[in-house]
Amino acid sequence: MDARQLNAVLLDISNQLSSDNLDKLKFLVRNEIGKQKLEKITTGHGLFEILTQRRFLEPDKTEFLSDLLQQIGRPDLSDRLTGSGSPPGPPDDGLDETERAKLSIATEVIAESLGKNWRKLGRKLQVSDVRLDSISTRHSTDLEETAVELLKEWRRSKGAEARTEELIRALRDCQLNLTADRVEEKLTDKLYQ
Structure with a gap:
C-alpha cells in the first residue's frame, strides 16, 4: 500500500x-x-x-x-x-435477498427504537466488549448510528447465519418487547403486501 x-x-x-x-x-x-x-x-x-x-x-x-x-x-x-481484514462497510454476508431485506427492515426499526439499550442488546447478540467499546467511541453522541453499527458488527460476525428471528429473540430476551413487536409488524407490512 x-x-x-x-x-x-x-x-x-x-x-x-x-x-x-x-x-x-x-x-x-x-x-x-x-x-x-x-x-x-x-x-x-x-x-x-x-x-x-x-x-x-x-x-x-x-x-x-x-x-x-x-x-x-x-x-x-x-x-x-x-490487509487481511475486511474493510469497513456492508458485509459480503452470503445471505439470500429475502433475509437481507428482512435484516435491513429490522435494522431500520431497531435503530429508531433502541436508544441507550444498544449495549445490552449487543451483549445478548454476543458482540465482544472490545467491539462494543469501539462502536461507542466512534459514535458517542448518536444513539441511532450506534445501533446501526452494532447490527452491522453482528451481521459481519454471523455472516450467512444472520437471521432476523435471532434479532427478535434477543430483543425479547432483553425485555425490549415493544421494539420486537415493531420489527415483526414492519416485516409483515413490507414483505407481505
Whole structure:
C-alpha cells in the first residue's frame, strides 16, 4: 500500500481504538518513544505519527504496529493493517435477498427504537466488549448510528447465519418487547403486501 492508503487505514484504526487500547499501546512503546513524548499523545493517530517519524511504521513496514495491536487484544485492527481484514462497510454476508431485506427492515426499526439499550442488546447478540467499546467511541453522541453499527458488527460476525428471528429473540430476551413487536409488524407490512 502507498503512504496515502496507509494513512487512511491508520486513521480508521485510530478511530476504533478505545482509550484503554491507546494506554496499552503507549505502555508497549515507552522504551522506543520515551515517557515525556507519550504523555502528550492523546490519540491513536498521534502515536502513529511518532512511530512513522521514528521509522517504526512505513507503507511497506507495518509489522511492528501489527504485532502491538495483536498484543493488546485487537487482532481485528491488526488484520485491517495487514490487509487481511475486511474493510469497513456492508458485509459480503452470503445471505439470500429475502433475509437481507428482512435484516435491513429490522435494522431500520431497531435503530429508531433502541436508544441507550444498544449495549445490552449487543451483549445478548454476543458482540465482544472490545467491539462494543469501539462502536461507542466512534459514535458517542448518536444513539441511532450506534445501533446501526452494532447490527452491522453482528451481521459481519454471523455472516450467512444472520437471521432476523435471532434479532427478535434477543430483543425479547432483553425485555425490549415493544421494539420486537415493531420489527415483526414492519416485516409483515413490507414483505407481505
